[in-house]
Amino acid sequence: MASATASQKTETPAASSSVATCEERDLAVRWTGRMSLTARILAVNVFALAMLAGSFVYLDSYRWRLSDDRVAQFETDSQIIAVAITAVPGPMRAALSVRLGQVGDVRLRAYGPDGTKLHDSWAVGPPTYELRDPRTEPWQKHVARFLDRGFDRIVGAPNFAPFVEPEVDRAGAWDEVSRVIAGSKVESRIREAPDRTPVISTALPIPGRPGEVLLVTGSARDITRGVRAERSMLALVVAGVVLCSVLLSLFLARTIARPLRRLARAAVRVRLGRARDVVMPRLPGRRDEIGMLARALADMSQALSRRIDAVEAFAADVTHELKNPLASLRSAVDSLERVKDPVLQDRLIHVIRDDVVRLDRLITDVADISRLDGELGRARFERIDLGPLIEGLLEARETRGANGDVRVAFARPYVETAVVMGDGSRLARMIANLVDNAVSFSPPGGLVKVGAVRVGPEEGEGDVRITVDDEGPGVPPAQREAIFRRFYSSRADDDSFGRHSGLGLAIARAVAEGHDGRIEVSERGQGRPGARFVVTLPAAPRLAGEPA
CATH class of the missing domain: 3.30.450.20 (PAS domain)
Structure with a gap:
């Protein structure tokens, strides 16, 4: 794995706190801090009139x-x-x-x-x-x-x-x-x-x-x-200007302070936990900073609502997924005390072992996907050469026999060509999940092909494309988006029991999007059976003297 000088994707908490403090100091109002926006507008205009x-x-x-x-x-x-x-x-x-x-x-x-x-x-x-x-x-x-x-x-x-x-x-x-x-x-x-x-x-x-x-x-x-x-005559002029100034001040207060007040009230309701009941005003007719703020807050509120819904759905899915192995495990444990036949006892112990493995895999994947977004947001991205990374990953799988009787072939790219900025451990997890998925759906003696190549213009950054092809049944068009959802599975109920949590492809998509990339699935093409998973990631900037 090649790496160069590390560049941190996000600021450290101390740096973020320092930046926030500087911004607060720049935006702070001192002696007018306790005045409302309407009062400040009127005060400024009245002060100008006092000079007049x-x-x-x-x-x-x-x-x-x-x-x-x-x-x-x-x-x-x-x-x-x-x-x-x-x-x-x-x-x-x-x-x-x-x-x-x-x-x-x-x-x-x-x-x-x-x-x-x-x-x-x-x-x-x-x-x-x-x-x-x-x-x-x-x-x-x-x-x-x-x-x-x-x-x-x-x-x-x-x-x-x-x-x-x-x-x-x-x-x-x-x-x-x-x-x-x-x-x-x-x-x-x-x-x-x-x-x-x-x-x-x-x-x-x-x-x-x-x-x-x-x-x-x-x-x-x-x-x-x-x-x-x-x-x-001067008094009439000043009175007219005062009247116009007050009317303009009230107009400004109405067009600035009133929408800000509405946005603040809506934000408070969101903070109090009533996000689903809040309709954040978007102010589509305004093209100024207030309109930008309103639309940003509305989008943030919708994203927060979706996140809350996703968390609740995820919690419900986790609960449902945990109940099945727990119920099986409980039944096997209860039966083990009553069964005296050694053959039946071995079968029950095998079921218990499979349930424990399934629970362990499920809990590990749930914990991994739960903290994935936060860890990627704080990760220190490095230059990662995907060629050595994938090669080492596949060699480790071959050594421990993770591929079974399925062959895995890798067309290794030239050194320092398929280079991205990212977290090596997370990228390895993404590729491992895709290979796991391809191997699990491939028939005995099947072939899984893995590739990584740089695509795009000769000059410029371009992209790095990772492909994983299998010879399985493929993915119907209607399910090509659903398979990336958490706990979604199109396997038979008895297929590879205990080995798959239904989170592998969801984790792969989260890692790809965390690296500003995307993941898609399609047919292999040319009439061949199977599915092709394609991950597209932004290529790392070329170093001085690096071949194009």
Whole structure:
């Protein structure tokens, strides 16, 4: 038997445990581990929306830009007004201030060096803006101001001083006027009316009139309206996006979490032992990972159900097969005590011996086929040259006389041509079972031919084909699949009693499939009687320098 460097078919338990631990660590979720999938989807989408909602902060900078621009415009207009008032004769100044106040929606006041008020455009003309009382406004305005205060707290906007008309209107009542009198060129302030409307006031000296100061005040209601309009538009956009995001999150949760929940419930029922009652959803309409998982779990559930059925059927078959030799053995033992005839005693002892051999063979085969799948899954596969393996097997059979008067011929292949990757002991058991079966069905003086040859393309891996031909009655087409079932036998009831358990061909098929191969039975062909068993196994990769 030729062998090269061993390659293990499956991982060791320690390696499998290490790989599983790494996979669990890669797939683990840490701080979200206790959250449901639906909650995570909603949390991720809401977090993204929260970032979008942060654009409300932009409105604060937008308002400050509007305020700065408005103050700069107010100072420019105030300087123009001061120059215009200085340029006209004294009797015309009152009328001009009223006209300029109406055009700019502002209130003009002039203060003398001693702080007394010299002129007021509202004293000689109508008011140019209105300071509204919040108590007289509709509820919508209260809601708007409540939202204004809330957003101001969120963005940390500074609070403006309240705008209150002084009871005694003198220069000292206005901080900006006092600073101009003290020598400042232009001073501006922003105050807040009771209805949260910004009121801008600008004080500057009147040219050509030393000590006199002009105070221009005006309502910047358009700033509040603009900010509220932008905020409303942004709020509508955010609300729409939030609604769409929540709906999409619920849709994702429905299409992801709901089927996963159904699969989990079905898997739990399978674990609790109700596999036959469980219909695992296959989700045939889904071509995504959830559909793949559903179909994989459904196939696994069906395979598990078939395995359970097979185990139960196998247990029933084993029980049935054990009852026959046990009943015969019990009857022979009971009769042995009563029989005094030595000839009959010898016959009973022979029956007991045959029953013991049959039980031993049956128990050995049952134990072998029971652990075969597990052992092949853990086996360390090696390069096996089937030529020497089969030759040694047949020589051992010939030495112990296992073939009886049946001849066995082997067409040995060239060395290192019929090479497979496998477990040598299991492959030997498979071939021995096939030869046993062929010998048992061959007539006295018959010939069993065994062959092994590499087939397939000259380049590439190809297959190795093992054939076992006998000269027995053959296998009818209707039984060619059934003969590989456990405990199936087409022999006469009295044929080779005690020698055959009905598991030999089942073991041979299990070994072949455990090596990724297959086993079939057919006629010998060319009008010759008998059956041909063909085992096809994947050929081992060729080594460097090995002849094709």
